[in-house]
Amino acid sequence: MIKSFQLAHGALQQVGRLDAEVMLFCNPDAAERDLLLDDFKLDEHALASALDPDEVSRIEFHPDNLFLIWKRPENYCGQASFTFEVSSCGLLFCQERLLVISTDAAQLSGVGARQPLHSPLDVLLDLLFNNIHHYLGHLKVIKLVARELQQKFNASMENQHLVQMFNLSESLIYYINAIHSNGAVLTRLRNHAEKQHFSADAIALIDDLIIENNQCYKQAEIYSTVFAGLIDARGNLMNNSTNGLLRKLTLINVVFLPLNLIASIGGMSEFSMMTSGIPWWLAYPAFLVAMGLTGGLVILALKRMAPQTSSLSQAG
Structure with a gap:
């Protein structure tokens, strides 16, 4: 599916032509892949990387454009497993056009709500900014879910809640890796912006993105450390509860063993x-x-x- 947008009055407006300033390719089919390869000179490896959820973030510089692989958080729908996933998207940028290659049709939703958009570079930076804040929003949700699981675990001591905490801890590890690799991309983009003499506002916005990404990374790292300690503590608490239950059962057996012996001898x-x-x-x-x-x-x-x-x- 292809969505085309033009910049007008500081915002994105959807149009029906294939030469628009901003274009979104969502799960491109064979014809759309040929369009990317032939008309926009995108190579096969870059296209496959853009749609590979396990691809690592990177940035490639070409004479007339640059290509980014960006790790983004997937929308959380509140599954019972409490798993937060990350995926990749490709961003092909030149001065007059931005191509977004993704598996999410809503990748450009919310772009332009924070500041007016006057060029494809503004769209690119605002898209990266929204993704970083998407991570921050998910970290807040993870914190709330962790507190709820802690209360449930204290009340019932079920293995299901412990497994859900393990899933959250695993999701945080994926978030940390994704945010860290995104930070490397932003640092290289900042150096490229200086060499290409980007505007002062664009360079300042990239600096803000780097700061926001670093804060997001530190927050995810702290949550991961706290979660690891909580899981160990909860596991030990469950073991102590199990040992206490076995101790009570042993006492019951000790009490009834002499009675069984007397009854057996008498009978x-x-x-x-x-x-x-x-x-x-x-x-x-x-x-x-x-x-x-x-x-x-x-x-x-x-x-x-x-x-x-x-x-x-x-x-x-």
Whole structure:
């Protein structure tokens, strides 16, 4: 799908022609890919990189244009797994045109709301600014979701909530990698802007983008560190709760074992039949003494086996 826009009155206005100043290629089909390769001189590798969600951010400088691979956060729809994803988009920029290659049809939504747009460079910088603030918005959501999961975990101690916290921690790692690689792109873009004598306003805006991106990176890094500590603490807390439950079950077994033993001895009808010629006050004490001797022999055997087992383990 192709969307074309022209700059008029400081904003983007959608038009129906293929020579507009700003064009969005969303999931381009075979004909649209041929258009990018033939008319806009985009190579196959760059086009594949723009649509690859695992591609690393980078910037390529050419004599008449520059090409950026930019990592952007995907829209969060509140799944039960609490997973935040990142993907890539391609930006082909020259003085008179900007091409956006993405899998998201709403990639240009919100562009121009912060400041008037008078050139494709303004659109490019405002698009990058919106993506950085998209990261910041998701970090706020992650913080709120983490607090909610913490409350649920304290109430129920279910594994599901711990898995959701693991998913959030994994999402933060992806965010940190994406934001860090975007920062490298912004630094190289800043150097290119000085060499190409961009306007002072454009260079100042790039400096603001670098500062915003660094703050976003630090915030994501802090959240990731806090999450790692929280997950370890929650895991230990769950283990302690499990150990406490096992301790209670062991106490219950210890209480009922003597009762079961007494009931078993008292209900031995076969033993009473075999010792019918012996008074019960002699047969049952003899049986208890035999049980005690058997238990003592087992204890002695285990004590003798313990040093041999320890020596074998040390030798191994």
